[in-house]
Amino acid sequence: MKQWIAGLAAMATPVLAMAQSADPQRWQLNMGRGVTHLSNNAYEAHMLALWICVAIGLAVFIGMGVAIVKFRKSKGAVADTGFTHNTRLEILWTVIPVILLVIMAIPATSKLVAMYDTRDSELTVKVTGYQWMWGYEYLGQDVQFVSRMDRRSDEIRQSGVRPDAATDPYYLLDVDNPLVLPIDTKIRFVITADDVIHSWWVPALGWKQDAVPGIVNEAWADISTPGIYRGQCAELCGKDHAFMPIVVQAVEKEEFQRWLTSRQSGEDAPAPVAAAAAVPASPAG
Structure with missing residues (x-):
């Protein structure tokens, strides 16, 4: 019952979640903005599609309601x-969806190319x-x-004792060596694997x-x-798939250069201490 109440409260207030933190939160219903150019592109494309779908849904259900009552x-x-058969209606409900798809496809395609x-x-x-x-290797x-899951999380996991959220807020989400990156810098990632996907x-x-591989x-x-x-491996890769978290620590350029x-x-x-920390993501199951 408490979860249902919390869920309804979440639906009533941040339905569009215009100012979410970068990482997923409990009962989050909408996509977050993130902290990069690409994440903002994805958010904007998502919101455009969402509003179009909301408008279509309202038109359909209002029409249904009027027809049912009247x-x-x-x-x-x-x-x-x-x-x-009504030729005008057939043309109307064929042309309108095509126009809407084009409206959504143009920005989506340009943003996909930019990725x-x-x-x-x-x-x-x-x-x-x-x-x-x-x-992780900084080429050149x-x-x-x-970077492995931190020892504290591993000890709790293997002990079988239920972790305390107050003392271990980043259980299964922290690592021994985070990936340190500079802000306001275009960073290229080349990604591969040594064993499985x-x-x-x-x-x-x-x-x-x-x-x-x-x-x-x-x-x-x-x-x-x-x-x-924070992030995680998102491809089932074996028995410890849920225990290979990712931590990216973004710092100022000067601080990164010193590190x-x-x-x-x-x-x-x-790793240098970050100026701000995002809310942790929920651990993978």
Whole structure:
């Protein structure tokens, strides 16, 4: 009952969720904006399609309601059994959907093309999926490392003890080595896998890309806001699929350069503290 009440409350207030945080939240009903150019493109295309569908739904259900009330049998209405065809109506309900599809297709196509335009990137990061961890390499920078689920989450998981949300808010969502990236920088990702198919997915970045052995897929992002953005493997890849989270730590350019320099010098530098942290995503099941 409490979940139903919470769900109804969520539906009553942030139906369009115009100012959501970057990562999914409990009872979130709408797509989030994210923190990149591509995520905003996806959000805008989604909202355009949503409003068109809302308008169509209203027109259809209002028409149905009027017909049901005004032409009901109790008022003496009799069905017109001779009505078989109306050319004007046929043209109308064929032309209108075509126009609506074109209206939605033009911006969707341009935004889809932009998703694969990795030209003029300032930094390239190679992402490699393993069972069950992620490998990151900053190409041309002589920096690479492996990112696994943090030890605390792993200890709780294997102990069988139910985690406390107050003391372990990022249970199954944190890693030992986050992927540190600069903001306001076009970053190219080359994504592959070493063993089976994985899928690298951080909702705040606005895209999901499969990591396939023997194939290199591309994507890009330009993060606008410092923070911690969490994601997970989105392709069933084995028994520990739910235990290979992703953490992206976006920092200012100067801070990123200092961290990168320290890693290049061989220091085991910890990730810099992000200026803002996003709400954690729900763990994969």
